[in-house]
Amino acid sequence: MSAVPPGDPSDPALAGLRERKKQRTRLALIDAALELFVSQGYEETTIDEIVAAVDVSQRTFFRYFATKEDVVTGFLGEHDQGMEDALAARPAGERPFTALYESLRAILRTIATGDPADSVRFRRVRQVIEATPSLMAAQMARYAASTEALAAEIARREGVDPLDDLRPRVVVAFFMSATKIAFEDCARLDIWDPATVAERVETAVALVGETMRDWV
16 A cells, blocks of 8 residues: 655645644634633624734635634534533433433533633633623524524434424423523623533522422
8 A cells, every 4th residue: 555645635644734723723713802802892893803813814714704703603502512412422211301411511511621721712702792782692593503403302312203292392491591591690790710600500400400399
């Protein structure tokens, strides 16, 4: 088997290098944007200012993000996908709400104990969203899409038709409401540390079961 010639685009080492470079550029754009959003406001920040901070062109920016909003929502979208993947991987016999709760715990712990730079990004994303009405609207749309995806996965796990059986959507609605309330409460109390946010979100979600048992 012949070796790949040096410089050949199909060389796995070169392909890996290109991917790492792309990821570094993407994260640099996210970090620059979030720093500007926090310091001077989301609406007041232009794409020109973001690309100038990283010393790249607007064309480079649009290779990674369709809009300025995507810088913020795309970061959280990755965590949404991680949540869906974690739920699909939970043990088959686990009760739906427990599976959702344990999936969320795994995602939050990963953020809290992972790369410190990811923790900073998470904190800044939350701060920017809570301070920007237009992003709050985008956040609600993201919540709706995530809710549908999680309900579909719960329906698959339970072997029911989500069009005829409302239970998957009901249980996910309770779960998502608890996480939303917890995040909003953290913002109200000016709590942004990912580990503390994770703790409070876990507590809020666990409270759902007790509330349903005692109040309904």
